[in-house]
Amino acid sequence: MRKILRAxxxxxxxxxxxxxxxxxxxxxxxxxxxxxxxxxxxxxxPPGTEGHLLGTDRLGRDMLSRIYHGARLSxxxxxxxxxxxxxxxxxLGLLSGYLGGRVDDFLMRLGDIQxxxxxxxxxxxxxxxxxxxxxxxxxxxxxxxxxxxxxxVRGEILSLKEREFVQAAHALGASGRRIMLKHLLxxxxxxxxxxxxxxxxxxxxxxxxxxxxxxxxxxxxIPSWGQMxxxxxxxxxxxxxxxxxxxxxxxxxxxxxxxxxGDALAEVLDPRSR
Amino acid sequence: MAAYLIRRLALxxxxxxxxxxxxxxxxxxxGDPVNLLLPxxxxxxxxxxxxxxxxxxxxxxxxYLSYMGRAVQGDLGISLRNQTPALGLxxxxxxxxxxxxGAALLFAVVFGVLAGVIAxxxxxxxxxxxxxxxxxxxxxxxxxxxxxxxxxxxxxxxRWLPISGYGVGPLPGLPALANLVLPAIAVGTFSMAAIxxxxxxxxxxxxxxxxxxxxxxxGLSERVVIYKHALRNAAIPVVTVIGLQLGNLLSGxxxxxxxxxxxGVGRLVLTAVTQQDFPVVQAAVIVFAxxxxxxxxxxxxxxxxxxxxxxxA
Numbered sequence: 001m002r003k004i005l006r007a008x009x010x011x012x013x014x015x016x017x018x019x020x021x022x023x024x025x026x027x028x029x030x031x032x033x034x035x036x037x038x039x040x041x042x043x044x045x046p047p048g049t050e051g052h053l054l055g056t057d058r059l060g061r062d063m064l065s066r067i068y069h070g071a072r073l074s075x076x077x078x079x080x081x082x083x084x085x086x087x088x089x090x091x092l093g094l095l096s097g098y099l100g101g102r103v104d105d106f107l108m109r110l111g112d113i114q115x116x117x118x119x120x121x122x123x124x125x126x127x128x129x130x131x132x133x134x135x136x137x138x139x140x141x142x143x144x145x146x147x148x149x150x151x152x153v154r155g156e157i158l159s160l161k162e163r164e165f166v167q168a169a170h171a172l173g174a175s176g177r178r179i180m181l182k183h184l185l186x187x188x189x190x191x192x193x194x195x196x197x198x199x200x201x202x203x204x205x206x207x208x209x210x211x212x213x214x215x216x217x218x219x220x221x222i223p224s225w226g227q228m229x230x231x232x233x234x235x236x237x238x239x240x241x242x243x244x245x246x247x248x249x250x251x252x253x254x255x256x257x258x259x260x261x262g263d264a265l266a267e268v269l270d271p272r273s274r
Numbered sequence: 275m276a277a278y279l280i281r282r283l284a285l286x287x288x289x290x291x292x293x294x295x296x297x298x299x300x301x302x303x304x305g306d307p308v309n310l311l312l313p314x315x316x317x318x319x320x321x322x323x324x325x326x327x328x329x330x331x332x333x334x335x336x337x338y339l340s341y342m343g344r345a346v347q348g349d350l351g352i353s354l355r356n357q358t359p360a361l362g363l364x365x366x367x368x369x370x371x372x373x374x375x376g377a378a379l380l381f382a383v384v385f386g387v388l389a390g391v392i393a394x395x396x397x398x399x400x401x402x403x404x405x406x407x408x409x410x411x412x413x414x415x416x417x418x419x420x421x422x423x424x425x426x427x428x429x430x431x432x433r434w435l436p437i438s439g440y441g442v443g444p445l446p447g448l449p450a451l452a453n454l455v456l457p458a459i460a461v462g463t464f465s466m467a468a469i470x471x472x473x474x475x476x477x478x479x480x481x482x483x484x485x486x487x488x489x490x491x492x493g494l495s496e497r498v499v500i501y502k503h504a505l506r507n508a509a510i511p512v513v514t515v516i517g518l519q520l521g522n523l524l525s526g527x528x529x530x531x532x533x534x535x536x537x538g539v540g541r542l543v544l545t546a547v548t549q550q551d552f553p554v555v556q557a558a559v560i561v562f563a564x565x566x567x568x569x570x571x572x573x574x575x576x577x578x579x580x581x582x583x584x585x586x587a
Contacts, residue, residue, distance in 0.1 A: 112285075113292035116566050117559065118525035121543065125555050128547040129303040129310060205416045209529050212418050213544060233422055233533070241426055248419030256414035263410070 010264030016257025020250075024071040031065035035223045044240045055242045057228070058235050063242065066223040067250050073224045074254065077138055078203040082196050084142025089149025090192070094180045096150060097157030104154070111147040119144070119202075120209060127210070132217030137210060141203050148195050156188035190269035197262035201255045208251050225251050282574065286567040291342075293563035297556040298341050302334065310552050311354060350560060351553030355546075360557035364539055368561065369447060370440060371531070371538030375523040377454050378462030382519065386466040387505075387512065390473025395500060397478065405470065412467030417526040421460040421533045428456060438535040457534045461526040465519040472515055476508025483507075510577065517573030521566055 023030070032051065039060030047055040047063075054063035096104045114122065123140055130136045160166060161184075169179050210216035211226025218224045225247040232244025301307040308325050316324070325331050329340065344350075350361040393405040429437030441450025480486055481504050489503045490496075528540030535541070539558050546554035 109288060109292070113289050113296070113563075116289050116521070116570070117293065117563055118521050118528060118566075120525040120528050121559060121562055124528070124543060124547060125297070125300055125559050126303065128550075128552065128555050129300040131304060201414070208416055209418055213529065213532070215547065229419060229422065236422060236426060237430065244419075244422045244426070248416065248423065251419065252411070252415050255416075256411060259410055259414050 007264045007267070009260045013257045013260025013262075013264065016253055017261060020071050020254045020257070021075065023068050024075050027065075027068040027072055031062070031068050033062035033065045035061060035065040035069040036221050037061060044235055044238075044243065047242050047246075054246050057231055057243050058240070063228075063246055066228060067225070067246060069223040070225040070228060070247065070250065071254070073218060073222055074204050074207060074251070077134075077141065077207045078200050080138045081141035081145060081203040081207075082200050084139065085145035085199060086149050086192070086196060088143060089146035090153050090185070092146060093150035093153025093188075094157065094185065097154035097161070098176065098180050098184070107150065108154070111150060114144065114147055120206065123206065123210065124213075124215060127215050127217075132215050134217050134219070134222075137207065137216045137218070141206060145199055145203065148199065149192065152191045152195050153185070153188045156191060157184050160184055160187055194262060194266045194269060197258060197265060201258040201262070204251065204255055204258075282571050286564075286571055289567045290560070290564050294342060294345050294560050295338075297559045298338055300556065300559075301552065306330075310550070313550065345560070350557040353546075353551055353554050355549050355551045355554075360553040361561070363542060363554055364557045364561050367537060367539045367542045368565075370449070370536060371524065371527050371540060373449060373454070374457055374461060374527050374531070374536060374538060375520065377458035378523050378526070379465065379516065379520065381458050381462040382465035382469055382523075383512075383516065386469025387473050387509075389466075389470040391477055391500065391505060393470065393474040394477035394481065394504075406474070409467040409470040412463045412470075415463065417460055417464060418529050418533060420463055421457070421530050424456045424460055425533070440537050453534075457527075457530055457536055460530050460533075461523055464526065465522055468515060468519060469512055472512055473505075473508060476511055477504050480504035480507045513573060513576055517570045520569050524562060524566070 027035075032053070039056070042049070042052070042056050042060040044058050045052055045056045045060075047053065049055060052062050052064070054067065056062055057066070092107055096107045122144060126140050126144070127136060130140070157180075166179060166183055169183050174183075207216060208224075208226035208229070211218055211224045212230045214227075214230060216224070216226065218227060220227070228247040229244055232240070232242075232247065235243050301310060304310055307330055308321050311328075312321060312324055329337055348361060349359065350364075352358065353360045353363055356363060389405050389409065393402045393409075396402050425437045428435045435455050436450075436453050437456065439453060441453035444451070477500070481500075483504075486499060486503050489499045494503075524540075527536075527538060528543060530536070531538045531540035532544050539561070543555055543558045546552070546558075
């Protein structure tokens with residue numbers, strides 16, 4: 001951890017991540033306005049207007065407050081998606097690597113098929129079939145992201161399976177389950193954390209894309225950066241540049257922070273990538 | 275080589291079959307395909323009629339077999355909106371998407387490789403830092419937001435470039451060049467950033483290698499050393515990543531086309547989703563899978579051209 005912190009870019013990355021987490025946690029306390037409060041006397045006011053630091057949208061809602069609250073949705077959806085993806089991918093990767101043979105073939109081909117589709121198209125198709133809802137969005141983002149976790153775990157296991165300490169555990173009569181969980185999985189922790197970081201960034205962008213396209217099923221009363229961008233697109237042509245600009249800056253900074261952190265992490269955990 | 279080709283082609287078939295299976299079962303995800311295919315206000319009688327007419331009253335495995343049977347013959351169902359074959363609708367829109375993805379790829383490769391080489395050669399300078407910062411930034415900007423910002427700056431403020439539509443190109447079927455610029459930059463930036471970082475890493479590695487030291491010792495000019503000796507070897511991982519990036523580019527195109535009113539498959543799919551025209555969505559998924567599987571095969575074969583050490587076994 002100390003090594004990670006030594007790189008200045010990592011410090012910036014962690015700083016950005018902490019900033020957004022704090023923003024999400026304390027959103028109700030730091031917001032100058034109620035994020036859903038409409039004010040028809042103050043529609044599309046530019047940034048710097050009295051009481052509205054980042055201006056208002058076309059319903060007169062305060063942009064800054066909405067951005068604070070939007071961090072909540074983004075982080076909750078992405079973190080939940082990462083947890084679901086890891087919860088499915090890691091066991092499948094363990095099985096695939098440890099059992100080999102047909103199970104391995106089947107799972108890895110399934111992964112190939114899935115990765116051969118543009119991710120967003122797959123997600124859109126599934127959501128079109130299920131109907132948009134916030135729960136569906138989280139579940140679909142999570143379930144469809146199992147492949148990378150499984151691949152990483154499988155790769156680690158294949159390289160470790162024949163090593164002495166695993167053989168020794170076998171010889172001592174350890175069960176397959178015990179070997180997988182106690183001896184193989186901990187060794188895959190490093191690469192898994194890197195994958196989870198990158199997936200977190202990707203899911204934040206994907207959720208925003210779905211919200212932007214109006215497919216995420218996020219109820220209108222929950223502020224979401226993607227929906228704000230979609231609103232912004234409408235007023236872009238009437239001079240309201242800020243409505244589309246600020247939510248995008250928020251997404252970009254959060255994703256940039258995660259990427260900076262992930263890069264530093266990858267460098268420390270995998271010295272070959274230097 | 276022949277055995278390798280056959281094995282790879284078999285894999286392409288497996289991927290296509292798998293995707294078609296997936297597309298078929300998507301219909302059943304929500305429980306009843308009839309609900310998905312008919313408007314909410316359809317009467318029970320209409321539903322029953324539709325169920326019978328389309329064979330949804332048969333066991334699922336029979337439906338699956340007949341779906342696959344028709345798919346093999348190029349029949350991916352009828353668009354519920356247009357009442358024309360869904361495959362035809364998708365293929366009709368494909369060239370526009372390919373042109374966009376191709377232009378984005380060109381943008382990404384040209385500027386990505388250039389920036390990567392600059393960063394590697396100027397290692398340790400401010401210039402390297404700036405290039406790397408922009409590369410990381412490029413990987414963090416959501417494509418749809420970048421598209422909006424490009425429209426705002428170059429379309430609405432500066433009024434340099436058109437912000438919507440396909441335009442009339444130099445050849446029939448091609449877009450006007452000016453119309454292509456902003457969508458291609460929006461779609462290609464993420465990949466450009468990835469290629470920049472990869473090229474820099476590759477060139478740095480090569481510049482430290484023995485054969486580059488030999489080339490320098492021979493007295494070759496720095497330009498020849500970098501472009502002929504280092505970059506050519508560094509290009510191998512870049513080519514692989516291009517195959518992977520195409521998936522990204524097409525994903526980006528799916529989202530970006532709507533913003534720029536680009537008449538491609540992405541816009542077709544999104545319209546189909548809002549109109550509940552599910553056969554079109556299925557057809558698009560299958561066509562994209564076939565396309566990407568073939569492209570990846572071509573990239574793998576290109577590998578051998580760049581790196582004669584690669585043996586296909």
